[in-house]
Amino acid sequence: MESLDTLLAAHRAYLLGWDVGTSADPELLTYRSEVPHATLNGVVRVSGRTPKDALAEARDRLDGVPRVWWAGPDSDAGTADGLLSLDAVHLADLPIMTMKIDRPAAVPTPAGLHISETTDLDEFVPAYGRVSGIPPAGMRTAIDRERTFAGDGTVVRLAGRLDDGRIAGTAVAWLSHDLLTLYFVGTQPEFRRRGIGTAMTVAAIDLARERGVRVAALTSSPPGEPVYRRIGFRTVGTFRLMSF
Numbered sequence: 001m002e003s004l005d006t007l008l009a010a011h012r013a014y015l016l017g018w019d020v021g022t023s024a025d026p027e028l029l030t031y032r033s034e035v036p037h038a039t040l041n042g043v044v045r046v047s048g049r050t051p052k053d054a055l056a057e058a059r060d061r062l063d064g065v066p067r068v069w070w071a072g073p074d075s076d077a078g079t080a081d082g083l084l085s086l087d088a089v090h091l092a093d094l095p096i097m098t099m100k101i102d103r104p105a106a107v108p109t110p111a112g113l114h115i116s117e118t119t120d121l122d123e124f125v126p127a128y129g130r131v132s133g134i135p136p137a138g139m140r141t142a143i144d145r146e147r148t149f150a151g152d153g154t155v156v157r158l159a160g161r162l163d164d165g166r167i168a169g170t171a172v173a174w175l176s177h178d179l180l181t182l183y184f185v186g187t188q189p190e191f192r193r194r195g196i197g198t199a200m201t202v203a204a205i206d207l208a209r210e211r212g213v214r215v216a217a218l219t220s221s222p223p224g225e226p227v228y229r230r231i232g233f234r235t236v237g238t239f240r241l242m243s244f
Contacts, residue, residue, distance in 0.1 A: 002098070002178070002179060004096070004236055005074070007096060007098060007179065007181075007217045007236070007237075008045075008073065008074045008096075008237075009177050010153070010174065010176045010177040010179045010181045011044075011070075011181060011217075011219065012044050012045060012074075013152040013174075013176045014176065014181060014183065015031050015044050016029065016044065017149045017150055017151020017152070017153075017155075018031050018033040018035075018145055018149065019032055020032055020033060020034060026047070027047050027048045027049050028046050028047075028057055028058065029043065029044045029045045029046075030042065030043050030044070030061050030062060032061065032062055032067075033142075033145050034065060034141055035065075035138050035141045035142045036066060036134075036135055036137065036141075037066065037129075037135070038066040038067055038068045038243065040134075040142070040145075041066060041068075042062070042067045042070060043067070043068075043069045043070065045072070046076060046079055047075065048076070049076075051079060051082030051085075051086060052082075052086060054079075055244060059244065066243075067243070068241050068242065068243055068244075069242045069243075069244055070241060071239065072240070073096075073238075080240040080242065083244065084242070087244075088242040088243065088244040089242060089244070090241075090242055091241045092241050093222065093238050093239070093240055093241070094219050094220060094221065094239040094240075094241055095219070095220050095222070095225050095235040095238055096217070096218075096219055096235065096236055096239060097217065097220055097225070097228050097229075097233040097234060097235050098215060098217045098233060098234065098236050099216050099231070099233045099234060100214060100215060101205045101208060101213065101214055102214050103209075104206060104209070105202045105205060105206070105231060107198055107199065107202045107231070108195075109199045109203075110194050110195045110196060110199055112162055112163050113160050113161070113162065113168065113169070113196060113199060114160070114161050114162075114163075115158055115160045115169075115199065116158070116161075117156055117157065117158060117159075118159040119157070121143050121146050121157075123159075123167065124146075124159055124170065125139065125142050125143045125146055126139055127159070127170050127188065128170040128172070128184040129142055131170070131184075131187065131189075132184060132186060151174070152176055153174055153175055153176025153177070154174075154175040154176070155172060155173070155174060155175075156173040156175065156204075156207060157170075157171075157172055157173075158172070158173060158200060158203055160196055160200050160203070162191075166188075167188070168188050168191040169186065169191070169196040169197060169199065169200040170184055170186050171183075171185045171186075171203065173204040173207055173208060175211065178213060178214075178215070179213065179215050179216070180204065180205065181216070181217045182201060182204055182216065182217070182218040183218075185197055185200050186200075187200075197227065198227065198230075198231060201228070201231060202231065216233070219239060220233075
């Protein structure tokens with residue numbers, strides 16, 4: 001299994017791919033997409049800076065956009081507690097999960113669902129944006145940022161369509177650092193509880209395995225953790241997600 005450091009490096013590479021050029025400061029890694037959605041703007045790591053100084057600098061760089069702070073195992077010890085003492089707000093503890101993908105997953109695709117790669121961002125981004133909470137006013141910016149995405153890796157966008165062509169599920173497969181990392185796995189609200197999210201996850205895993213990748217990783221919401229455990233993922237770390 002890949003080290004936690006490698007998983008975190010792949011995660012940083014994806015988030016920094018959204019950045020429009022805020023800073024390359026290795027002690028305080030920030031990314032700013034201009035999309036009005038908190039997880040697409042934020043701090044991904046701090047090292048060698050006091051929480052007070054880091055918080056002031058991050059607020060300056062990310063002024064005017066919703067943002068989050070990923071306080072994870074790659075940040076200085078005590079970062080989260082230090083930020084909370086300075087009025088940052090705890091949002092959630094997000095499990096970092098991983099699994100080996102050296103064999104096909106025995107999960108059937110729901111009847112009537114057809115999963116394939118898509119390059120139609122005008123259709124795909126609004127589909128995942130609706131699930132993840134990107135407001136309609138920010139959708140054009142999100143589409144533009146996807147078009148100019150420049151991370152250190154390869155993005156594969158998967159759409160799960162019904163027989164009538166509607167997108168019911170999405171997944172973004174990020175191939176970087178010899179890993180698959182999953183983002184924007186989601187199901188449209190009217191099609192939930194049919195196994196579509198699980199099918200999207202498995203499709204991304206199968207795609208990565210066929211390309212020679214043998215480890216998958218993701219950051220789950222707390223409610224999603226049991227779902228991913230049933231597929232075979234295991235928790236190896238935690239992000240403390242905060243607003244500031």
